[in-house]
Amino acid sequence: MSVLQAQCPACGGPVEFKSGQSVVVICGYCRSAVARTDRELKDLGKVAELVETGSPLDIGLRGTWRGVSFELTGRAQLDHEMGGQWDEWYATFSNGWLGWLAEAQGRFYLSFQYPATEGVQLPSFDHLQLGQTVQGLPQQATLMVAETGRATARGAKGEIPYLLTPGETYYSADLSGPNGVFGTLDYNESPPLIFLGNQVTLADLGITTTRAPEREQRQVGAAQLNCPKCAGPLELRAPDKTERVTCPNCNSLLDVNRGQLSFLKALKKPSFDPIIPIGSSGQFPEGKMTVIGAMQRSVMIEGIQYFWSEYLLYNPQIGFRWLVHSDNHW
Template sequence: MKHRSAACPSCGGPVEFRTGSSLVTICDFCQTAVARADKDVADFGKVADVGETNSGLRLGLSGKFNKRGFYISGRVRYSHPAGGIWDEWYLVFPGEKWGWLTEAQGKFYLMFERELTSKIKLPEYDSLSLGNQVELGRSQFSVREKGIASVAAAEGEIPWAVHPGADHKFVDLQGLEGTFATLEYGERTSVFIGKEILLADLGVDTGGADPESEKLPVAALQLNCPKCGGTLVLRTPDETERVTCPNCHSLLDANHGKLAYLQTLKAKDIHPVVPIGTEGVFFGDKYTVIGIMERFALYEGKTYPWTEYLLHNHELGFRWLVENRNHWSFVKPASYMGSTFGSSVTYNGESFRIFDRGVAYVRYVVGEFYWRVKVGDSVQTADYIAPPKMLSIEESKTKSSEERNVSEGVYLDAEQIEAAFGINGVRRGWGVGPIQPGPKLGKEFYLSWGGFLGLILLVQLVFFLRADGWMTFYAMLFVSIPIIAFHFYAHHFERQRWAESDYNPYPTSD
């Protein structure tokens, strides 16, 4: 197919297919999806105007990947079955080879369509469940998510026959070392394979805005609550799905910056350690606190609460800061693809041991969130630990979707929280945290201990050949008291860590 110009079948305005292999272009005048036909063009219906993104990506930008240039030709915005949106950008490489760049929750995945040999039989959509293993060629993947999304909006030129509002049946697969794949089920099953990348890997300059474009990178929005009229701020308006009003405690639906009242939350006098809007630096990157969520688990009639702070970084997306009994952890997405049923798992070469399984419930929310959270929401959880790290698996299901989210947390103490946010008065941890690092003795201590033992033996051999053996024994025992006491304390520390776990490896009196 070649470059082609035509008149929009809806409004008569000029439309162009600049890329020979594109199948649909969106009319700039009336938002009609115009498709190539044998001799003419076809009207596939009108799409909504696609919103801006916080990343600054837009049509016409160019960049390089693996030393090959590309330009951004089009975009489709999908509505997620469980709430939320994601964007699929279409990159044109030399030879009119297309790349699919997915932008979701501040993360980016670059994939290319793969033609598999006839020997590889792809699984049916209904046969797949979370955690199932799928083999694509020589690569092994695990089902991370499946669902039926819908086309919400589009712009530019698109390499497939996009129909506004059409269902989009998909299965997302997680592979090793950041590899990623998607199966799309339609008239035929398409396979896309790639990996998670950073926007910087594409060499795209998103800094300068196109003076002729009305679409600019999204900044924070100041809006009025539809319930009380009070002022509130959306810090990530292109990705926020839920926000609470700080004035009347209403939970609001946020649709591209348009607010709708959902319910009034029971007022709760909360005093977060880190207020919304606070900026902090973790591992060299600056984040802003945009949401606070209180969750809890029930066990034998008791409630075990914890607090999660949602952090946002413009380039890296979302992270979490979790506080439980004044113990803290910094949490980021993980690409684990193995089973979640065993007593241990291996991730990035480390062995993690099961610590807890259960159900986590949402008790309270304040601020803004990138999914349609509400009080009472629940997910199945499994936590594996290898102090100072934790691998957490959360699984949720709706009528039309299943999703697994895996995250890796690393322990932070109160001093690190104070340093990150430039605050004081953070309470120290109570008891032993699940991933609190255990006490350790440096090799210098053991070398010193060995030196003292050697010195005692040397003194006896040189000066007291006929000395009482018991004297030597007691001398060696005396210099060993510190190390014996340390190992006793370390053992007690580990028993305390596991005391409330159903998977306690230490014998108990129960």
């Protein structure tokens, strides 16, 4: 594999395009997104510093998928329009494949780009509806629209296989199907680009270590803060991922912005006591999980209100899981 060595057009520092499929490389000295064109290198602007998300992945990690080895060569971090971030990792395979490994809430989705089916016109972004079945996808896949949204390119590292422009807005739709089948429609191109794949685990990817040799192990612990409404103490058990928290003293709903709290509104005192206390830990098939939140929900059917409880579980190395309790069943 030939390596293109050049100088960053912004700061003059050395940059390398190790993969022939890479379009952009992030300068390790000034964080400029450097794109290669037919004639020259182009500075697309500086990316922000990556937010520490506690991801077990890192550039340089190697794995195997369906007998083919790969290496993680790039990472992009995007801001969701509803708040929070997610990571996309780019896997360069030894046989020339290029994979997208999305990471969100402790789950991983590996997908590959597929050409559109000839003669099939996909629905426009504005006409997509949640639950809508998308017909005519490659591989005879029949998937449903699970989410549509906008994201902003925030930070990046390593090599990126598309023209990532800092601050640019990206429109996409996530699709889901049976048995963990997953897809994405990228509407920043016309017609939209199609990515299909599966939900996977690190074990499926043959990743036996969760950090590159040069990476120091980092873990964000719980944060002790004070409510801006009543000044009472409260604890964030996942401070790097929490977006909302309820004060246990005055029952105020608070917004969490990178560890800074702001008052949103006062909630009614909850009418239920969680069966599992907040902060309790238990052993699950994936590992030890801690209860960091609980809520009671209900639905009205033919004039009768039915209640159930949901417990949010968390482990920094596993992510989030929901434990549902309804009619004495879990």
